[in-house]
Amino acid sequence: MLKQRVIKHYQIRNVYPLIGTIISGILFFFYWDGGLKKFISLFLMILGLIIWWVASITLGKYFSIMPKASGLIQTGIYSKIRNPIYVGVSLTGIGWAVLTQNSLLILLAFATVVSSFVRAKLEEEKLFKKFGKKYLDYKEKTWF
Numbered sequence: 001m002l003k004q005r006v007i008k009h010y011q012i013r014n015v016y017p018l019i020g021t022i023i024s025g026i027l028f029f030f031y032w033d034g035g036l037k038k039f040i041s042l043f044l045m046i047l048g049l050i051i052w053w054v055a056s057i058t059l060g061k062y063f064s065i066m067p068k069a070s071g072l073i074q075t076g077i078y079s080k081i082r083n084p085i086y087v088g089v090s091l092t093g094i095g096w097a098v099l100t101q102n103s104l105l106i107l108l109a110f111a112t113v114v115s116s117f118v119r120a121k122l123e124e125e126k127l128f129k130k131f132g133k134k135y136l137d138y139k140e141k142t143w144f
Contacts, residue, residue, distance in 0.1 A: 013063035017052045020092050024049060031099050044095030051077065052088030059085070067123040069130040074138055082142045083123070086116035120144065 024045045032038055056063070058076040077084045093109035096102075127135045 013056050013059065014053075017049065017056050017088075020052060020089070021049055024092060024096070027096055027099055037098055041095045041097075041099035044091050044098060046095075048088045048091030048093075048095055050088070051081075051084050052092060055081075055084035055088055067119055067126060069123070069126040072127060072131050072135060072138065078142075080142060081144060082139065083116065083120045083144055086120055087144060090116050 028042070028045070032042075054077050058078060059073060062071045062073060064070060081087055090109070090113045093105070093112040097106040097109040124135075124139075131138075
């Protein structure tokens, strides 16, 4: 009998930064024309993508679409930043907005930053309920 292979939710975690990387490459190709703003946007995109990729890989099986407290990762990039995926996605989006000066992408970047704060707050509540003092200690040692 053939075994049915079911894709677990955490196995698609790298699809999101991959899509972000592809979009960044396309935008860079079509909008790059030099200048200080463009170099700033390139820096933000590269920094954001690196943080996003590293965080996604480090998170592993604890990745979820909806905020939940599956585990408390305190290693790697998570030892410095509590929500590195949100930071990476936000920096990448801001980089897109600066690069293109496109109203839709500026709005998208703004929405991404706001939704990242909201999601982080929801996750924080769930993590505190599940891990209590252990989470508070972790929170004191990390940024956002």
